[in-house]
Amino acid sequence: xxxxxxxxxxxxxxKRVHDLNDKRLNEVRQAFExxxxxxxxxxxxxxxxxKR
Numbered sequence: 001x002x003x004x005x006x007x008x009x010x011x012x013x014x015k016r017v018h019d020l021n022d023k024r025l026n027e028v029r030q031a032f033e034x035x036x037x038x039x040x041x042x043x044x045x046x047x048x049x050x051k052r
């Protein structure tokens with residue numbers, strides 16, 4: 001009985017950690033999409049031209 005509980009807790013913890021990582025990943029992805037929209041705009045580079 002105690003073994004089953006231990007396994008369940010480990011599984012639940014793994015799920016929770018995975019959800020937290022997913023949440024962080026999505027936040028980072030959204031930030032990147034705001035900074036550099038993919039596919040929506042074609043190469044609008046706001047980079048400064050290279051000085052030679």
